[in-house]
Amino acid sequence: MTRYIVRRIYQLIIVFFLFLVTSYVLFDAIPGNAFQTLLLNPNLPPEAYQRVTELFGLNQPLHERVILYIQNFFKGDFGYSYTRYPKTPIELIAERLPRTLMLFAMVNVVSFYTGFLIGKILAWRRGSKSETWITVTSVFSYTVFYPWFALMMLWVFGYKLDWLPIGKFLYPETWYESPYTSDEIFISLIKFVALFSIVQILFFIFSRNIESISKRRNTRLASFISLILLSILYWNSGDFVNQKVYAFDIAYHMILPVFTVTVVAFAGTALLTRTTMMEVMKDDFILTARAKGISQKRIRDRHAARNALLPVVTSFIFTIVTIIDGSVLTETIFSWPGMGQLILDSVLQEDIPVAMASFSFIGIFALIAHFLADISYAYLDPRIRIQSQG
Amino acid sequence: MENDKNIPSSIRKASIKKNWAMFKQSKLGMIGLYIVAFFLFLSLLQPFLFITGIWNLGTYDPVVGYSEQFQDFLVVDCPKEYPTEKYQSRTDCPARNEINIKTLFYSDAKVGDTINQNLQPAPPSRKHILGTDPLGRDIFSQIMEGSQVAFVLGLLSATLGVGISTILGTIAAFYGGRVDAYLMRQSDLILMLPTLPLLFIISAFSELQVWHLAVVLGTIGGLGGSVITIKSQALQVKVKPFVDSARITGGTKMNILFSHVLPNVAPLALLFMVFSVTGAIASESVLSFLGLLNIDMSWGLMIYLAQVEGYIFSGMKFWWLILPAGLSVTFLAGGFYLVGRGLDEVFNPRLRDR
Numbered sequence: 006m007t008r009y010i011v012r013r014i015y016q017l018i019i020v021f022f023l024f025l026v027t028s029y030v031l032f033d034a035i036p037g038n039a040f041q042t043l044l045l046n047p048n049l050p051p052e053a054y055q056r057v058t059e060l061f062g063l064n065q066p067l068h069e070r071v072i073l074y075i076q077n078f079f080k081g082d083f084g085y086s087y088t089r090y091p092k093t094p095i096e097l098i099a100e101r102l103p104r105t106l107m108l109f110a111m112v113n114v115v116s117f118y119t120g121f122l123i124g125k126i127l128a129w130r131r132g133s134k135s136e137t138w139i140t141v142t143s144v145f146s147y148t149v150f151y152p153w154f155a156l157m158m159l160w161v162f163g164y165k166l167d168w169l170p171i172g173k174f175l176y177p178e179t180w181y182e183s184p185y186t187s188d189e190i191f192i193s194l195i196k197f198v199a200l201f202s203i204v205q206i207l208f209f210i211f212s213r214n215i216e217s218i219s220k221r222r223n224t225r226l227a228s229f230i231s232l233i234l235l236s237i238l239y240w241n242s243g244d245f246v247n248q249k250v251y252a253f254d255i256a257y258h259m260i261l262p263v264f265t266v267t268v269v270a271f272a273g274t275a276l277l278t279r280t281t282m283m284e285v286m287k288d289d290f291i292l293t294a295r296a297k298g299i300s301q302k303r304i305r306d307r308h309a310a311r312n313a314l315l316p317v318v319t320s321f322i323f324t325i326v327t328i329i330d331g332s333v334l335t336e337t338i339f340s341w342p343g344m345g346q347l348i349l350d351s352v353l354q355e356d357i358p359v360a361m362a363s364f365s366f367i368g369i370f371a372l373i374a375h376f377l378a379d380i381s382y383a384y385l386d387p388r389i390r391i392q393s394q395g
Numbered sequence: 396m397e398n399d400k401n402i403p404s405s406i407r408k409a410s411i412k413k414n415w416a417m418f419k420q421s422k423l424g425m426i427g428l429y430i431v432a433f434f435l436f437l438s439l440l441q442p443f444l445f446i447t448g449i450w451n452l453g454t455y456d457p458v459v460g461y462s463e464q465f466q467d468f469l470v471v472d473c474p475k476e477y478p479t480e481k482y483q484s485r486t487d488c489p490a491r492n493e494i495n496i497k498t499l500f501y502s503d504a505k506v507g508d509t510i511n512q513n514l515q516p517a518p519p520s521r522k523h524i525l526g527t528d529p530l531g532r533d534i535f536s537q538i539m540e541g542s543q544v545a546f547v548l549g550l551l552s553a554t555l556g557v558g559i560s561t562i563l564g565t566i567a568a569f570y571g572g573r574v575d576a577y578l579m580r581q582s583d584l585i586l587m588l589p590t591l592p593l594l595f596i597i598s599a600f601s602e603l604q605v606w607h608l609a610v611v612l613g614t615i616g617g618l619g620g621s622v623i624t625i626k627s628q629a630l631q632v633k634v635k636p637f638v639d640s641a642r643i644t645g646g647t648k649m650n651i652l653f654s655h656v657l658p659n660v661a662p663l664a665l666l667f668m669v670f671s672v673t674g675a676i677a678s679e680s681v682l683s684f685l686g687l688l689n690i691d692m693s694w695g696l697m698i699y700l701a702q703v704e705g706y707i708f709s710g711m712k713f714w715w716l717i718l719p720a721g722l723s724v725t726f727l728a729g730g731f732y733l734v735g736r737g738l739d740e741v742f743n744p745r746l747r748d749r
Contacts, residue, residue, distance in 0.1 A: 016583070023584050031593075035600050140423065148673060148729035152684045153698050153721035156707050164708050280739070330591035334681065345592075349685070352595040364596060367589045375587060 009383050017376055022075070024368050029074045032361050033067065048090055057084040057358070083362040088354050094362035097347060102366070103191035104174065105343035109332050110195070111263050114202060116270035121317060123271065124278025125310050129301075131283065140279075147272035151331065155338045158265045169261045172340035179254050190251045197239065197252075204232060218302055262339045266331055274317060281313040288312075318382050329371055344370075417741045424737015430730030434542045434723070441539035454533070457540040457692045461531040464517035468494040470504045491518065491712060516706075519715055526715035528697070529704050538719055541694040545727055548605050548679050549672035552613035557668040559617030564625030565656050568633055569648070578622060585619040594682060602689035608682065612675050621667045625660055632659040662742040669735035673728045680724045694720045 058064070060082060062073040077083065083094040123139065130136045146154075163171035170176070175187060208228040215221040240249050285291070286309050294304045333345030340346070344363055351359035418424055441457075444450040454462040473488040473495045482488040489495045494514070496506055504510045515531045517523065525534035567578040597603065597611060632638065633656065641651050682688040683695030690696060697720035706713045 016580070020580065020583050020587065023580070024587065027584070027588075031596060137423075144423070144729055144732060145725065148677075148725055148732050150677065150680055150694075150698075150721050150724035150728070152681060152695075153717075153724070156698075156702065157717075157721075160708055284743075329589045333589070333591050337685070348592045349595055352592075352599050355599060360596060360599070364589075364592055367592055368587065371587050371589055 006383065010380060013376060013379055017372060021369070021372060024372070025075050025078060025365065026071055028361065028364055028368065029071050030067075032357060033070065035357075046087055049085070049087065053085050053090065060084045078365060083358045086351075086359045087356045088351075088359075089356075094359045097359060098344065098362055098366055100188060101343050101347050103188055103195060104341065105332065105336070105345065107191055107195055107198070108259065108262060108335070108341060108343065109329070110198065111259065112266040112270060112332065112335075115263065116267045117274055119267065120271035120274025121278050121310075121314070124275040124317075125282060125305065125313075127275060127279040128282030128286065128309075128313075129305050140276075143272040143275050146268050147276060149269065151269055151334055152338055154269065155265050155335065158261065158268075159338070162261055170258050174258045174341055175251075175254050180251065183251055185248060185251060187251075187255070190248055190255060193245070193248055194252055194255060197236070201232065201236060204235075205229070208232070218300070218306075262335050262341060265339075266335055270331060278313060278317050281316045282309055285309050285312045315382070315385060318378065318385060329367060329374075414741050418737050421737040421740050423733045424740070427730045427733025427735075427737060430726050431734060434727050434730070435546065437539050438542040438546055441536060441543070450536070455536045457532060457537040460533055460536065462522070462527070462533075463513045464515060464520070464523070464527060464531070465511050465513050466492070466517060467509050468492060468512050468514070470494055470496050470499065470506055470508045470510060472496050472506045486709060486712070516713060516716060525719050528700065528716060529706070534697075534715055534719060537692055537697055538694070538723055540692045541697065541720065541723060542727065544605060544690065544693045545676045545679065545724075548609050548612075549675045549731070551606065551609040552616065552675040553668045553671045555610065555613030556616035556621070556671050557664045559614065560619075560621040560625055560667065561657065561660060561664045563618070564622045565629045565652060565660060567622065567626045568629035569652055569656065575626075578626075582619055582622045585615060588615070590615060590678070591681065594678065595685075595687065598682065598687040603682070603687065604689055605679070608679060608688065609675070612678055616671050616674065621671075625663060625667070628663050629656055629660050632656050635659075662738075666735055666738050666742060669731055669738060672731045673735070676724065676728045676731070694724045 060073075060077060061084065062070050065073070081095050086092050086094055086097060089097065123143070127136055127139055127143075159171055162169045180187070205228075208225065212221055212224045212228065215224060239245065240252070245252075291304060291308055294308050299308075332343070333348065335341065336343045336345035337349055344367060348360060348363040348367065350356075351363065441450075444455070445452060452460070454460050469492060471489055471493045474482070477484050477487075482490075494510070494512065496504070499510075502510065515527055516529050517527045517531075519526045523533050523535065525538065527533055528537070563578055567575045593615070594608075594611065597607075601607075638651060638655055641655055646655075679688070679693065680695030680698075683690055683693045684699045684702075686699055688695075698717070701707055701713075701716040701720075706716045
């Protein structure tokens with residue numbers, strides 16, 4: 006396993022450098038040299054012009070510029086934002102990254118879990134009427150034109166029913182006298198969600214070995230309820246008492262985007278789980294399990310679903326990029342000021358340093374997500390573990 | 396291709412017939428096929444209508460057409476405060492057949508009168524089946540134009556992508572070693588590129604045309620994950636006995652590659668092609684929805700216009716501006732997806748019911 010991880014890290018570094026070079030060459034290929042034309046922007050003082058020229062080595066040949074760019078990347082130096090002058094791209098990204106991270110993590114976890122559960126049930130009920138209906142709904146939500154769907158959701162829940170806020174991630178009125186910045190709140194929210202999910206996973210792993218199904222379900226339910234009680238305690242302790250109101254405000258604004266993306270994103274996982282489950286159910290060991298007289302639910306959960314999980318995780322590795330794309334769109338439509346909106350704005354305003362920095366960061370983001378998914382895949386698939394040992 | 400001549404046409408016909416029968420069994424696959432056929436019909440119908448002169452270009456052109464739409468309106472005075480007995484909220488007044496007296500100029504009409512006015516967007520009528528947009532253009536004609544764009548783009552990018560990935564995948568499987576390692580790293584890199592931000596950046600290069608987009612999407616799709624899958628399929632074919640026997644009988648590498656390995660990878664490639672059409676259609680719509688594509692008319696652009704002009708939150712009052720375009724994208728993408736699933740069941744014996 007360690008050897009496998011080391012090899013993956015080694016590959017990761019190579020791909021990462023390739024990515025940096027590709028992204029620089031891409032930006033450099035913009036016709037009319039976007040760097041220089043935009044530097045003649047009257048909002049930028051001449052010092053900034055000088056500095057950016059030196060930083061990107063604009064008077065040097067391409068290969069030296071690429072090397073300079075990689076060096077600057079590791080220094081975290083991208084010059085200045087053209088449109089928001091005194092700010093640097095890194096400051097802008099540092100401000101927006103927690104927001105994107107929060108949304109992305111929530112959507113991923115929720116949609117993957119619901120997708121897997123629904124796919125499992127779908128494959129099991131093959132041929133029944135409910136299967137057809139759920140499949141049709143899943144196909145619809147898998148192929149629905151996402152921006153349109155999101156706008157419809159906004160219209161229904163935000164406007165017509167007026168249950169949830171339309172756009173933005175906080176009510177400014179609530180935050181007038183706030184001693185915290187929104188990023189602090191975001192970071193404590195991320196910490197909380199991470200803690201919550203780790204404890205939940207631990208509970209899950211421990212309860213996995215309980216044999217009887219009803220007992221296992223009860224244990225899980227009890228652990229979930231106690232977790233919720235614990236989290237209420239958590240938010241009422243220490244510094245979090247004051248942060249509670251603001252955290253709640255953000256969470257309230259997050260419901261609609263998360264729900265919308267989940268409705269769209271769960272379907273891919275569900276449909277794939279269905280396919281792989283159907284393949285697995287043709288295998289001989291399922292027949293053996295049936296012949297042994299094991300209960301249907303147990304065959305489904307223990308024998309079939311666990312083997313069907315592997316390809317689903319693989320596809321999850323492939324779809325991470327799709328989900329990042331989706332969150333770019335989500336941010337644009339729900340005016341959630343995160344990385345996705347930053348990259349779209351900077352491209353539209355031709356703010357090249359910001360576009361470059363945020364594109365690189367989204368790339369790294371995708372890379373790390375890939376890496377984590379790869380590792381979990383290796384953990385799930387014993388064949389990879391054994392191969393890398395031998 | 397000598398190999399093809401050796402197969403009697405009757406056997407090939409029988410095999411096609413068998414596969415067709417198998418495809419027909421999947422109900423959802425057939426529904427998908429009908430949907431795709433319907434949109435294909437729509438996209439072919441528009442030029443037919445223009446050429447035969449049933450539709451007048453001046454009225455029905457999807458981009459510059461215009462026609463006056465006179466309707467009867469009841470003149471009302473919208474209240475200052477809501478809710479009232481008749482109206483729930485501000486957006487309900489004026490209702491569809493009413494006109495606010497405050498927005499009525501050059502007219503002596505009083506509250507309660509009925510006047511005949513040319514007002515766009517006009518609701519569906521016999522002349523315009525799906526109504527008109529705020530500029531007086533026929534929505535149905537726009538839908539047809541949009542489906543032409545979707546088909547051209549989807550098929551072009553899917554063919555390109557699948558061509559690239561099939562060739563690269565089989566080469567990777569066949570030559571192995573360094574070529575394989577290079578191609579796999581390359582597709583790792585492409586897989587990692589966030590497509591949508593990449594497309595944003597490419598749209599900053601120049602005015603993106605539809606065929607530019609098709610080439611970009613095809614290349615990204617062709618170099619990415621599908622290479623890996625096709626390679627693994629080709630690896631399975633490579634170790635089959637008939638490849639060995641072809642080599643023993645003196646077949647050259649190229650010969651084996653083209654007449655033995657490629658035909659066996661083709662079904663999988665076809666599957667990828669159908670699935671990637673879905674992605675291409677969605678990408679085009681998203682880009683034109685964000686206003687990044689240089690295009691006269693497409694489904695995404697129709698939604699973009701409806702949103703920019705503020706009709707999205709008017710709800711169902713102007714449904715013909717919102718629903719047809721959104722549903723067309725969804726249904727055509729869904730249709731291709733369903734066809735792909737049906738094909739999957741034909742090519743993958745483990746998915747079959749029996």
